[in-house]
Amino acid sequence: MLLAGALLVLRPASPDQRATEPASRFGPYAGHEVIEVWACRIPLTTHARVYQPSPLRIAIDPARIAGLLDEPVRRYFDALSNGRYQPRFVAGGVVRMDDGGGPRACLRAALDRSVASATAVLVVADAEHRADAHGGLGTPGEICATAPRPCPARVSGRGAYVGGSDFHPDWGPVPALDLVEHELGHTLGWPHSFGSAGQYDSALDVMSDSAAPRAVRPEQRDAGGTLGINRLAAGWIPAGDVRVAPADGTGSTYVLRPSASASGTRLLVLPLGPRRAITVELLVPEGVDAHLPEAGIALTSVDASAAACGVPCDPLRRRQRELHGRPPFTDLLQATEPAWVGDGWQVRVDEVRDGAAVVTVTHVGDPAR
Incomplete structure (x- = not known):
C-alpha cells in the first residue's frame, strides 16, 4: 500500500494502517x-x-x-x-x-x-x-x-x-x-484540481475555482478551502491523522473528522497503484468552506505517476481530479445516496453527523488501466 510522489510518501504502518513518513520535496511550510x-x-x-x-x-x-x-x-x-x-x-x-x-x-x-x-x-x-x-x-x-x-x-x-x-x-x-x-x-507546490469540465470547475479547492465563495456571498474576498491532499503535502495534516485502507477485499469502516479540522482522522487514502490513489475526506460548510451548501464526502483521484508529473514529480503537474458529482462538485456524497464505485473501490457513507462522518470502503477489484 504505497502512494509515493515527489511531494508525498505514505507508508502504511501495521497494525492499524496509519500513514507514516510524509515527504515533501518543498515543504513542510510552517x-x-x-x-x-x-x-x-x-x-x-x-x-x-x-x-x-x-x-x-x-x-x-x-x-x-x-x-x-x-x-x-x-x-x-x-x-x-x-x-x-x-x-x-x-x-x-x-x-x-x-x-x-x-x-x-x-x-x-x-x-x-x-x-x-x-x-x-x-x-x-x-x-x-x-x-x-x-x-x-x-x-x-x-x-x-x-x-x-x-x-x-x-x-x-x-x-x-x-x-x-x-x-x-x-x-x-x-x-x-x-x-x-x-x-x-x-x-506551496499545489497543482490545479479539476473535474469533468476543466481546471477551474471545482468549488471545493482554492486551486480550482478560487472565486466560488463569491458566487454565494458577493461580498466575499477570500478563496475557499483546499483539498486534504494539499494540506498533507504542505505538512499541515500530520501523517498520524491519515489512514490507508487495505486493498484486501474486506470492508473497513472509518470515522472521519473534517479535513479542515485541527485533529483526528482527516484523510483516508485508497491505493490504486504506484503513485496513484483516491483520497476520501469530509467537508463541512464552515470556516473557509462556509460557501458549501452541506456537509458530505469528497472523493479525489491523485496521480503523481511518472506519466502525470515526471521523475522526480513536478508538483504542479500532479493530477487531482474530483470523482463524485458534477461541477461545481458541491453535491458531496451523502449517506442517503448509493455507494460510489470506481477504480476498483466502493465508498459508502454510513452517517454524517455532529462534525464527523462514518464511511465504509471496500476494494472490489483491480481498477481499469
Missing part, C-alpha cells in the same frame, strides 16, 4: 515566512499578448499592496493551516518591463532583486490581463540544497505573479484576494 511584494510596470506599447490593450494602468504601490494583503491573507492561510502557516507581506520595489516583457519576466526581475530574508515574492502588474488569459502564475521554485535556510527566493526562484485587475479601484477598499491566494498555493 510558521512565519516573508513574502516580498513588487510592482511590475508594463509599458503602454507592450506587445505581450496577455495584457488588455488599454491605456489603463492601475496604481500599484508595493507598500500599499503589502499593507492590504498582510492581515487578511495571513488570516486566510492561518485558518487553512490550523495555525501552522502565516505568511507576512513586506514591500519590495518596482521593476519595469520593455515592450516584450510579460508575467514571467516580471517575476524573474523581482526575484533577482529580492532581499535575502524573503522566501517568496509576489509581483503585481499595473496592467490588466485579457479576459481570455490566465490571471497569474506561481511556482514553488527549486530545492535549495546548499543555500542557507530559510532558502531565499532569489536562490529558489519561488514566487507568484498576478495581473492588476483584482486591485482595480472598483473593488473598493478591500481587493479581491482569491487569485493571490490561488497563486500563493502554487508557491
